[in-house]
Amino acid sequence: MRPARTASEGGTRVAATVTGSIRKLLTAPDIGSTSFAALGYDTRHAPARTQLEASARQFIIGYEFGIEQRDHEGLVARLESLQQEYRGFAYEGAVMALSVRDVMSPLPGRRRTETFLAGPGYDDGPGSRHIFMAYMGLGFALARLPAFLWRRALPRQSRLPEHPSLRGLILDGYGFHMAFFHHTKWVGGQYSPKRLRWPGPHTITQRVLDQGVGRAMWFVHGGDVEQLLDGIERFAPERRSDLMSGAGLAASYAGGVDEEALDLLWSKAGRYRPEVAQGAVFALRARDVSKLITPGNEAAARRFCGCTAAEASQIAAEVAAGLPTDGSLATYEEFRRRIRLRFR
Secondary structure, eight states, X not given: OOEEEEEEETTEEEEEEHHHHHHHHHHOOOGXXXXXXXXXXXXXXXXXXXXXXXXXXXXXXXXXXXXXXXXXXXXXXXXXXXXXXXXXXXXXXXXXXXXXXXXXXXXXXXOHHHHHHHTTSSXXXXXXXXXXXXXXXXXXXXXXSOGGGHHHHSOOGGXXXXXXXXXXXXXXXXXXHHHHHSHIIIIITOOOOSOOSOSSXXXXXXXXXXXXXXXXXXXXXXXXXXXXXXXXXXXOHHHHHHHHHHHHHHHHHTOOSOHHHXXXXXXXXXXXXXXXXXXXXXHHHHHHHTTOOOHHHHHHIIIIISSOHHHHHHHHHHHHTTOOOSOOHHHHHHHHHHHHHTTO
């Protein structure tokens, strides 16, 4: 099909098709749907509202690029034209879109997501540097699809770069999506699903989901540390550690606050400091491998990990050594536990 329009972004000409424009019209969320006011968040005086809303908008923009773009080369050109601070969120949205396209495709076995992340090899796809955010984007796709389509939406694990955290991050993304868009139920009501169609014990599934919920709570409360911690305290005690790891992840990756707020989160984390540090290591690993480290990320690394962002990223690489590559949640939990032990 002939291109419907051609635009120049970042010095590269890219094109979207008429079919892509129709897909965008039918499936892309309205960019206003991520406005904190529209979502009903009480963040009028929250310190990170502006930056976090911008992050959410970039996710939607990335989704729009992914749902309408004809090829991976053009998609990457558009994504790379975006501001460094928010580019990871756009890749997350783009992978969600590619997964939705795989489900929508009339051709069985269409693997756009897989080739975007893995390419012809295991780690040379155009989106491979953003593999951590990409897996969270897959969780967003699952949250928008009926469970019987989940298998079709996911790339084959055997074709992707192996890492103990990756499949766990799908559920993290799912938990984030549900808490971000349905915060009254998932955050205010401390909701816990009885069961998900996911392999592994439900107790571990819940722990992984809760990291995503805690990550979303950083957005729901606009980076207001006092409100965030009050909200976490309303959850059952056994859920708080994973919520804190999610909060540490979001504070380190999305940020939006000054060092004084980071200090407050650290000082009030108390016995959950290893969980905050573990979340920070995840965030800094994702920033490091995608070459998107910012001064805000460095500030979080110093406060939560006592080192540079690159050094915190290396912790994730070190503890992954020797872990099984089976993609199980049990392995993911062991990966998280090993990181926490570094900070006890």
